[in-house]
Amino acid sequence: MDFLKKLFGGGTEGSGQKAKDRLRIVLIHDRTDISPQLLDSLRDEIVQVLTKYMDIDTQKIEIDLDRDEKAVALVANIPVLRIKRGSIEMQ
Amino acid sequence: MAARVIVTTSGKGGVGKTTSTANIAAALAKFGKKVVAVDADVGLRNLDVIMGLENRVVYNFIDVIEKTCKLAQALVKDKRVPGLYLLPAAQTRTKDAVNPEQMVALCEELKPDFDFILLDCPAGIEGGFKNAAAGADEALVVTTPEIPAVRDADRIIGMLESMGKSPIRLIINRLRPNMVQDGDMLAKDDILDVLSIDLIGVVPEDESVIRATNNGEPMTMTLDSPAAHAYLNIAERLLGRDVPLMDLESYATRGLVSKIKKFFSGKRNKR
Numbered sequence: 616m617d618f619l620k621k622l623f624g625g626g627t628e629g630s631g632q633k634a635k636d637r638l639r640i641v642l643i644h645d646r647t648d649i650s651p652q653l654l655d656s657l658r659d660e661i662v663q664v665l666t667k668y669m670d671i672d673t674q675k676i677e678i679d680l681d682r683d684e685k686a687v688a689l690v691a692n693i694p695v696l697r698i699k700r701g702s703i704e705m706q
Numbered sequence: 707m708a709a710r711v712i713v714t715t716s717g718k719g720g721v722g723k724t725t726s727t728a729n730i731a732a733a734l735a736k737f738g739k740k741v742v743a744v745d746a747d748v749g750l751r752n753l754d755v756i757m758g759l760e761n762r763v764v765y766n767f768i769d770v771i772e773k774t775c776k777l778a779q780a781l782v783k784d785k786r787v788p789g790l791y792l793l794p795a796a797q798t799r800t801k802d803a804v805n806p807e808q809m810v811a812l813c814e815e816l817k818p819d820f821d822f823i824l825l826d827c828p829a830g831i832e833g834g835f836k837n838a839a840a841g842a843d844e845a846l847v848v849t850t851p852e853i854p855a856v857r858d859a860d861r862i863i864g865m866l867e868s869m870g871k872s873p874i875r876l877i878i879n880r881l882r883p884n885m886v887q888d889g890d891m892l893a894k895d896d897i898l899d900v901l902s903i904d905l906i907g908v909v910p911e912d913e914s915v916i917r918a919t920n921n922g923e924p925m926t927m928t929l930d931s932p933a934a935h936a937y938l939n940i941a942e943r944l945l946g947r948d949v950p951l952m953d954l955e956s957y958a959t960r961g962l963v964s965k966i967k968k969f970f971s972g973k974r975n976k977r
Contacts (some may be wrong), residue, residue, distance in 0.1 A: 631886065635896045646860070669779070672948060
């Protein structure tokens with residue numbers, strides 16, 4: 616039966632579609648691959664900016680890329696100790 | 707004359723960088739341009755063989771860099787097409803024998819005498835790639851319609867962009883139109899969608915490529931195969947001419963009639 620389907624060019628989906636889907640996902644992951652050094656300097660700069668406005672628990676910061684089949688997200692968990700008074704008055 | 711310097715690269719090996727370089731170089735020379743094809747694959751040279759000039763190599767570009775010989779002595783003139791030259795790589799050296807600054811200096815020395823300098827880059831993303839890319843302004847990225855080749859092309863495109871190369875254009879090589887029609891191969895648009903760079907040409911899978919390599923004669927010198935036409939079109943597009951993409955579907959072998967046709971045309975093409 617598969618032979619007949621193949622002969623008349625209909626029916627089953629070709630492997631090209633599978634290649635396309637796999638390629639897309641591989642590239643999403645490749646393109647968001649981040650080196651530990653880059654992640655460290657990103658963390659340092661985020662901390663610099665945040666500490667202008669609030670005291671944060673720098674020991675408990677978690678920053679990482681969260682990947683699933685379709686997308687990648689930058690997820691940061693940063694415990695806030697208190698908002699700096701000056702930054703509220705600035706508003 | 708101040709040459710345009712173009713690197714042919716891919717990341718992955720075996721996708722047709724050297725074949726592309728040789729054929730585009732020969733095609734540009736056929737269009738009356740003065741072209742030098744530089745084999746930047748130090749230690750694994752092959753452009754000389756693909757061009758059929760291996761017996762005429764005396765010096766190589768490492769000799770030029772180390773001042774063992776003059777640039778003019780290392781250039782191999784192709785006697786079949788006026789204006790076509792090869793600058794071979796050293797076979798018994800490694801990629802460490804040259805650095806990016808030296809490649810830039812070499813290209814600067816070549817520039818006044820040529821319209822085009824085509825740099826055939828080694829596979830990989832290490833020193834050899836960086837050397838070859840350093841001298842170039844523009845880039846041609848070669849890929850085949852397979853996941854590993856497209857993935858590596860994506861990586862290389864990123865690196866070329868960060869090095870400021872422009873334009874960076876894509877050659878899709880070894881496409882089998884009948885497999886694309888059957889849904890069993892990545893199509894041109896599938897690849898362009900994910901890589902999002904400009905396409906400069908699609909080269910169909912073609913047995914003539916193997917014959918041409920066996921004979922040491924770039925296909926664009928004889929022009930009797932689909933791949934030769936594709937490379938000729940790429941050369942024209944490099945010259946800024948607006949050439950429509952080939953109708954590859956007409957090469958697809960569907961049905962008995964076209965199979966019979968292909969059988970006979972295949973016989974005729976054999977030399």
